[in-house]
Every structure is written in C-alpha cells, then in structure tokens.
Amino acid sequence: MHFSLDKFHEECGIFGVFGHAEASTLAQLGLFALQHRGQEACGIVSSDGESLYQFRSQGLVADVLVEDELRKLKGSSAIAHTRYSTTGANTIKEVQPFAVTCQHGEIAVCHNGNLPFAAARRVELEKEGAIFQSTSDTETILHGIARTPARSAIEAIEKVLQKVDGAYSLLFLTPKALVAVRDPRGFRPLVLGKLNGAWCVASETCAFDLIDAHYEREIEPGEMLVIDENGIHSRMPFEKKQPAVCTFEHVYFSRPDSIIFGRSVNESRHKMGKQLAREHPAEADIVVPVPDSGVAAAIGYSSQSGIPFRQAIIRNHYVGRTFIEPQQSIRSFGVRLKLNPIKDLIFGRRVVLVDDSIVRGTTSKKIVQMVREAGATEVHMRVSCPPTTYSCYYGVDTPDREQLIAAQMSETEIAEHIGAESLGYLSLEGMLEAIGIDSAAACSACWTGAYPTLVANRKGA
Numbered sequence: 425m426h427f428s429l430d431k432f433h434e435e436c437g438i439f440g441v442f443g444h445a446e447a448s449t450l451a452q453l454g455l456f457a458l459q460h461r462g463q464e465a466c467g468i469v470s471s472d473g474e475s476l477y478q479f480r481s482q483g484l485v486a487d488v489l490v491e492d493e494l495r496k497l498k499g500s501s502a503i504a505h506t507r508y509s510t511t512g513a514n515t516i517k518e519v520q521p522f523a524v525t526c527q528h529g530e531i532a533v534c535h536n537g538n539l540p541f542a543a544a545r546r547v548e549l550e551k552e553g554a555i556f557q558s559t560s561d562t563e564t565i566l567h568g569i570a571r572t573p574a575r576s577a578i579e580a581i582e583k584v585l586q587k588v589d590g591a592y593s594l595l596f597l598t599p600k601a602l603v604a605v606r607d608p609r610g611f612r613p614l615v616l617g618k619l620n621g622a623w624c625v626a627s628e629t630c631a632f633d634l635i636d637a638h639y640e641r642e643i644e645p646g647e648m649l650v651i652d653e654n655g656i657h658s659r660m661p662f663e664k665k666q667p668a669v670c671t672f673e674h675v676y677f678s679r680p681d682s683i684i685f686g687r688s689v690n691e692s693r694h695k696m697g698k699q700l701a702r703e704h705p706a707e708a709d710i711v712v713p714v715p716d717s718g719v720a721a722a723i724g725y726s727s728q729s730g731i732p733f734r735q736a737i738i739r740n741h742y743v744g745r746t747f748i749e750p751q752q753s754i755r756s757f758g759v760r761l762k763l764n765p766i767k768d769l770i771f772g773r774r775v776v777l778v779d780d781s782i783v784r785g786t787t788s789k790k791i792v793q794m795v796r797e798a799g800a801t802e803v804h805m806r807v808s809c810p811p812t813t814y815s816c817y818y819g820v821d822t823p824d825r826e827q828l829i830a831a832q833m834s835e836t837e838i839a840e841h842i843g844a845e846s847l848g849y850l851s852l853e854g855m856l857e858a859i860g861i862d863s864a865a866a867c868s869a870c871w872t873g874a875y876p877t878l879v880a881n882r883k884g885a
C-alpha cells in the first residue's frame with residue numbers, strides 16, 4: 425500500500441539564478457529547500473550565454489541531482505523545478521523545465537500554477553498541427569511563444585502572457601536572460617533575492633536562506649522581471665487585476681521558515697492557533713499538534729488557552745513509497761507509517777488535537793482513533809482554517825468536491841464521523857486576520873467557492 429496524509433498538495437516549487445559561477449549547484453540547493461512543494465520529479469536548465477543545458481529526472485532532488493549531472497549543467501544562470509505528480513500522466517515527459525528551440529532561439533520554462541483554459545487552447549493548437557510532448561498546460565505557453573512574431577523571445581513571452589488567464593509564477597531562461605513572471609492576481613508566490621552580485625528567484629524565501637542569499641522583495645502580482653547582463657528590469661505589461669493570493673500557502677503549503685506575500689508563515693500559523701483558541705475553547709489537559717504543519721498553530725492555541733503544549737505525536741519523515749500491509753490487519757496501519765503517539769503523554773488526558781486542515785477526513789479519523797488508543801479520555805479536534813468545501817484550480821492538487829468531507833457533512837456530523845468529542849474550525853475572518861491579508865486581495869475559493877477567475881471543467885457541483 426502507499427500511504428500519504430490527507431492534504432491538498434502544492435504542485436510545484438521553482439528556483440532561478442542569474443550571474444553566478446555555480447548556478448547549477450545553487451539551483452540544486454534551492455530545489456532541495458523547496459522539496460516540500462513537490463517530491464515526484466525535478467529538473468534544471470542552465471545557460472552558459474550561448475546554449476541551454478537540460479537535466480530532468482523522476483525522484484528526489486538529493487537522489488537524482490548528483491554531482492556528475494550538475495557538472496554537465498554549464499554556465500552562470502539556471503532555472504529549476506520540483507514537481508508533485510497529480511493523478512494522470514507521470515512520466516519523464518512531464519518533468520520541467522521544458523526546453524525548446526523556435527524562431528526566437530532556445531527557450532526553457534518552468535511553472536508553478538495552473539492555466540484553467542489551457543486544455544481548450546491545446547485542442548485548437550493540435551487541430552492546427554501542433555505536436556505536444558507532454559500533457560502539461562505549460563507547454564501551450566511555449567507553443568504560443570514559438571508562433572508569435574516578435575523582435576525577441578522576451579517580447580514574445582510578454583505578448584503570449586498578455587492573452588493567458590490563470591495562475592502562474594513562471595521562470596523562463598534564454599541563453600542570455602532569465603525572466604520571472606507572476607500573474608496579475610498573484611495566486612502563487614514568487615520572491616526575489618540577491619547573492620553577492622547574482623540574482624535569485626524562488627517560490628519561497630527558505631530557498632534563499634540555504635544558499636545565504638538576501639531576500640530583497642516579493643515579485644509583485646503582474647510583474648515581469650527580466651534579468652540579463654545589463655541588470656534587472658521590471659515591467660508591468662499585463663492588464664491590472666484584483667490580486668488573489670493563495671491563503672492556503674500560509675495554512676499549509678509553505679514552510680514555516682518562509683516569508684510569503686511579505687508575511688512570516690510561522691507567525692501566521694501561530695496567530696491562527698491563538699484565534700482558534702478564542703473561537704473554539706476546550707476543557708482539556710494538553711494541546712497536541714498533528715505534525716508537522718499543525719505545530720505552529722498548536723503552540724498558538726496553547727499560548728492563548730494556557731493549556732500545556734505537548735509534542736505527543738511523532739512523525740516519521742523517512743517513509744518510502746510502498747508497503748505491503750501485514751495480512752493480519754493492524755488497525756490504523758497506514759497512518760502509523762507516518763505518525764506514532766507517545767502514550768505516556770496522552771494516557772488519561774483530555775486532548776486538544778490541532779491540525780491545519782481536513783480534506784477527506786480519512787486521516788483525521790485514524791489519528792483520532794490512534795490518540796484514543798493511546799489512552800486519551802477525550803479528543804477535541806481543532807482545525808486552523810475554515811472547512812474546505814471546494815476544489816482548487818490554481819496549481820494545487822485537490823480532490824473533487826464530492827470527496828471533501830466538509831462539502832458533504834455538517835461540523836457535528838464530521839465530529840461524529842472522525843470520532844472526536846468536539847470539532848472547531850477557524851473562521852474565514854479569523855484566518856484572514858491571522859495571515860494579515862486583506863480579504864479583497866486574497867483567494868479563499870476552496871473555503872467559499874468564490875473563484876477569482878472563470879473556471880473550466882469544474883470538479884463537482
């Protein structure tokens with residue numbers, strides 16, 4: 425069996441560097457720091473000013489981006505991508521960065537996000553005779569660039585993206601330039617850093633910390649940065665739109681040591697926990713996080729409520745891909761591969777269990793059962809975001825709406841289903857206040873169904 429925790433999954437992490445003698449090594453380290461955003465495959469394209477060099481592979485960054493491969497990635501600039509495989513195609517052809525040669529020369533691209541209307545565009549292109557290598561929406565952008573008359577690759581990129589709607593943080597590499605673009609709503613994060621004289625871009629600032637780069641600023645929604653031998657040039661070439669940054673980045677996707685949308689993720693989660701305690705107090709003896717993403721919120725809950733924090737569930741980070749379930753079935757086998765309770769801390773106690781989100785409810789049920797079997801007298805589940813009731817179309821792997829437990833059951837029914845004495849979700853207002861993002865500038869569609877764009881092929885009602 426293969427077991428993974430029941431969560432929404434970010435689909436990609438991206439990193440780029442321009443003007444550093446060790447570009448491919450820095451790209452490898454940057455991706456390593458972003459591994460939590462995608463564990464299925466990774467790749468780097470580098471440039472030595474004349475040509476592009478590509479490496480792509482399925483597997484973890486530390487396993488596949490080995491020294492011999494990095495040595496072949498020549499040059500002082502690079503873009504890199506780590507990918508979480510969604511259901512469907514999972515072959516080397518899907519692994520980014522993609523690299524092509526067209527009328528504008530060599531161009532490579534990597535993408536964090538999703539283009540909801542790419543499927544329709546792909547059908548049109550195929551009818552016109554276009555040949556696709558992958559099933560990825562990102563490839564439609566490359567086809568657009570290849571077909572766009574322009575004086576340069578940069579101008580073609582700009583013209584194509586002016587016609588694209590959707591969620592994209594994109595990095596392009598040509599032999600002479602690195603281009604970083606964030607869509608006008610800014611769904612997915614993208615930050616700019618500096619390392620001595622070199623420029624770096626990344627999904628999250630934790631990638632800069634590892635390589636000792638200085639975090640300069642967020643790349644703004646709708647901003648296109650061109651970095652070449654003449655320096656860094658910012659432009660805003662797209663129609664202005666109301667920003668809609670992904671609030672789930674602060675709830676779960678991003679690392680707590682990152683700064684996303686100009687805010688510390690750890691601080692947001694801590695405040696969410698405090699607000700959760702105000703909104704849903706509980707009579708209990710200990711506050712226990714579901715590791716790892718529930719930890720900061722649980723500390724916040726504990727500090728607000730005065731109930732002692734206990735790290736009473738331990739996570740095994742080294743779970744491989746597949747296990748054969750013992751024939752004499754072990755209860756909660758799947759969840760125990762990843763999580764195990766410390767019985768001494770739990771036995772005889774009333775437990776507030778803090779998790780960041782509940783998706784299908786399958787894991788929550790097993791965790792509650794596990795905590796009860798460890799001797800908890802009561803389990804009060806607290807969730808540091810509102811009930812997730814809608815699918816995401818902006819670069820996050822989510823199940824269909826019918827599979828989202830909060831779209832199908834009331835909170836009382838969910839509490840009963842997972843076997844908890846009580847259940848409390850953080851309110852939308854409480855979450856947004858904790859993150860410090862104006863609700864008008866945030867995407868909260870997976871909680872409200874208010875999608876900031878038109879959505880093609882909506883999953884479920």
Ligand code: SF4
Pocket residue numbers: 432611669670671672673815816817818820867868869870871
């Ligand atoms: Fe993020 Fe949810 Fe919006 Fe998707 S729908 S971008 S997960 S807030």
